[in-house]
Amino acid sequence: MASTFFRTIIIYFFLTACMRIMGKRELGELEVGELVTSLLISEVCSIPIDNPDIPLLNAIITVGFIVCIEIILSVAKNKSSKLRDLIDGKPSYIIYKGRLNPEALRQNRISIDEFLCQMRQNGIGSVDEVNYCIIESNGKVSMLKRGDGGGLGHLLIADGVVLWQNLKPLGYDEVWLGRAVEGVAFSDIFIFSVNDEGVSYLVKKDRSK
Amino acid sequence: MKVFYVSLAVSLLIITAVVLNCVLLGVFFTELIEGCEALGDIQNPEPYHRLYEKFEARRRFMSLSITHDVILQIEGDFSQMLGAISAGDEESCEITKSHLLTVLVHARRLSGINFDSVF
Numbered sequence: 001m002a003s004t005f006f007r008t009i010i011i012y013f014f015l016t017a018c019m020r021i022m023g024k025r026e027l028g029e030l031e032v033g034e035l036v037t038s039l040l041i042s043e044v045c046s047i048p049i050d051n052p053d054i055p056l057l058n059a060i061i062t063v064g065f066i067v068c069i070e071i072i073l074s075v076a077k078n079k080s081s082k083l084r085d086l087i088d089g090k091p092s093y094i095i096y097k098g099r100l101n102p103e104a105l106r107q108n109r110i111s112i113d114e115f116l117c118q119m120r121q122n123g124i125g126s127v128d129e130v131n132y133c134i135i136e137s138n139g140k141v142s143m144l145k146r147g148d149g150g151g152l153g154h155l156l157i158a159d160g161v162v163l164w165q166n167l168k169p170l171g172y173d174e175v176w177l178g179r180a181v182e183g184v185a186f187s188d189i190f191i192f193s194v195n196d197e198g199v200s201y202l203v204k205k206d207r208s209k
Numbered sequence: 210m211k212v213f214y215v216s217l218a219v220s221l222l223i224i225t226a227v228v229l230n231c232v233l234l235g236v237f238f239t240e241l242i243e244g245c246e247a248l249g250d251i252q253n254p255e256p257y258h259r260l261y262e263k264f265e266a267r268r269r270f271m272s273l274s275i276t277h278d279v280i281l282q283i284e285g286d287f288s289q290m291l292g293a294i295s296a297g298d299e300e301s302c303e304i305t306k307s308h309l310l311t312v313l314v315h316a317r318r319l320s321g322i323n324f325d326s327v328f
Contacts, residue, residue, distance in 0.1 A: 061223055069216075
């Protein structure tokens with residue numbers, strides 16, 4: 001009884017500290033890696049609480065290591081879009097520029113009824129009202145109506161890395177990109193995006209930090 | 210980035226600690242196994258007591274990473290063996306010694322990094 005009591009208190013404070021270190025992302029919508037981390041942490045911590053024969057240090061060391069790996073991976077995912085796609089998956093376009101993509105529905109195992117239900121929950125009555133419907137990598141469905149501002153902003157440069165996979169489907173090339181960023185070196189750009197109407201948005205990296 | 214480097218350092222520290230723990234436990238269990246195998250005549254109980262004291266001296270360190278169930282089994286076997294020596298029961302002592310050896314070999318196997326312990 002006493003060991004379970006004290007172990008639970010120790011695990012409570014340890015987990016609270018871990019969650020604080022991992023940040024607010026763990027508390028909201030979970031990506032695949034974050035979901036796995038949260039499930040693993042809860043499972044590993046429950047073992048020594050349930051079974052006093054298992055040393056508490058086993059759980060603390062293991063959870064500490066999981067938290068470190070999660071932080072290292074989240075930084076690595078910010079640096080590499082390929083790694084991010086591999087671990088969290090890519091957003092999937094169900095409707096792209098007003099055109100429904102049935103293949104994307106099949107790939108995501110979403111029936112027409114489920115899709116229509118999602119639309120209604122987003123306050124949309126008909127498919128032709130939607131310009132973009134995206135299943136985000138955290139599983140949430142985002143919908144943009146036709147005539148919403150300039151449409152979807154397509155991210156072309158993130159933290160100095162050109163996202164060629166986003167550039168090519170829009171019909172742009174490196175020469176256009178060089179002109180669009182007005183001579184700023186790609187590596188000096190934090191965000192560069194362009195919306196459906198060709199309006200671009202650029203944020204340079206803050207070198208002073 | 211500070212959190213990243215701290216995480217990297219902590220994870221390397223944890224990996225080192227885990228490997229070191231495995232090596233130390235492996236060495237300690239090997240010493241106990243060899244000591245147990247070398248135990249002979251029960252008319253001379255001194256080596257039995259010395260081996261038990263050796264185990265007792267490192268019990269707390271072991272209990273940080275070995276399940277308490279295994280430690281209890283080892284302690285129980287030592288207790289039974291020393292009791293058999295006091296009673297002059299050689300047969301019972303031999304049986305318990307054999308059981309203790311099995312438990313120690315099992316503990317060494319599980320505390321190391323190998324196929325049996327991981328899978």
